[in-house]
Amino acid sequence: MQAGGFSISGLHKSYGSNEVLKGIDLSVAPGEVVCLIGPSGSGKSTLLRCVNLLETPNQGTVTVSGFDATDPEVDLNAMRRHVGMVFQQFNLFPHLSVLQNCTVAQTKVLGRPQAGAAAVARENLARVGLEGFEERYPDQLSGGQQQRVAIARALSMDPQLMLFDEPTSALDPETVGEVLSVMRRLAAAGMTMLVVTHEMGFARDVADRVVFMDGGVVVEEGPAEQIIGSPAQPRTQDFLRRVLNPTEVDL
Ligand SMILES: Nc1ncnc2c1ncn2[C@@H]1O[C@H](COP(=O)(O)OP(=O)(O)OP(=O)(O)O)[C@@H](O)[C@H]1O
Ligand SMILES: [Mg+2]
Numbered sequence: 001m002q003a004g005g006f007s008i009s010g011l012h013k014s015y016g017s018n019e020v021l022k023g024i025d026l027s028v029a030p031g032e033v034v035c036l037i038g039p040s041g042s043g044k045s046t047l048l049r050c051v052n053l054l055e056t057p058n059q060g061t062v063t064v065s066g067f068d069a070t071d072p073e074v075d076l077n078a079m080r081r082h083v084g085m086v087f088q089q090f091n092l093f094p095h096l097s098v099l100q101n102c103t104v105a106q107t108k109v110l111g112r113p114q115a116g117a118a119a120v121a122r123e124n125l126a127r128v129g130l131e132g133f134e135e136r137y138p139d140q141l142s143g144g145q146q147q148r149v150a151i152a153r154a155l156s157m158d159p160q161l162m163l164f165d166e167p168t169s170a171l172d173p174e175t176v177g178e179v180l181s182v183m184r185r186l187a188a189a190g191m192t193m194l195v196v197t198h199e200m201g202f203a204r205d206v207a208d209r210v211v212f213m214d215g216g217v218v219v220e221e222g223p224a225e226q227i228i229g230s231p232a233q234p235r236t237q238d239f240l241r242r243v244l245n246p247t248e249v250d251l
Contacts, residue, residue, distance in 0.1 A: 103120075
């Protein structure tokens with residue numbers, strides 16, 4: 001496989017007797033942007049964590065940027081360096097400045113000299129629209145700004161693939177757009193991306209493909225327009241109806 005993409009086949013993952021992933025096949029080609037949607041508990045985060053082996057699958061193969069991640073001999077640290085991850089909670093170090101948040105892994109994991117790491121960090125902070133924020137601390141930033149720092153931090157490791165797990169779900173509504181804009185720009189620049197999101201407008205505009213998961217299986221996948229606009233499966237139809245028209249329910 002070319003650098004950048006990944007391929008999962010026959011992936012099973014259980015926690016105790018709870019089988020969370022029940023045989024997933026999913027490939028993302030280099031430069032492709034795929035949005036993963038599905039109800040809470042369907043296994044989306046678990047699937048993402050299996051891609052860079054933060055979780056060990058019980059069965060199946062995972063190939064990332066040419067590394068067979070499920071080969072017991074594989075250099076997992078080398079493989080993970082190719083994969084950037086952005087979570088719902090930004091997980092910035094509160095005691096480090098914005099710049100330091102973006103350099104610490106570069107110096108510790110990649111062994112880059114401080115000056116080089118700082119130059120890379122500044123470049124990526126500019127890329128996410130945060131030039132001039134280098135000396136601030138996370139608690140001096142809005143949620144959207146913190147998430148953009150988290151994206152710059154991931155980009156500073158020169159990933160070939162970016163995984164996003166609901167990157168805008170914890171944000172105030174008015175800061176969602178700035179994070180989506182950054183992601184949209186990344187996609188346009190050719191980054192390979194797998195994005196778990198409930199932002200259907202973003203998925204429709206940006207994703208090359210949308211994958212709908214439910215109950216640990218891929219129920220349906222296809223071009224964004226088709227899956228969001230006219231899904232074939234009743235489970236997908238039902239999910240989209242609820243996401244697109246949230247209504248209050250009796251508790
Ligand atoms: N570390 C864990 N130990 C035990 N069970 C887990 C663990 N992580 C996830 N699970 C279980 O696996 C199932 C799938 O969880 P997962 O977080 O992958 O779903 P999700 O689709 O990401 O949901 P959400 O939309 O709420 O984030 C859930 O039943 C969850 O309780
Ligand atoms: Mg999740």
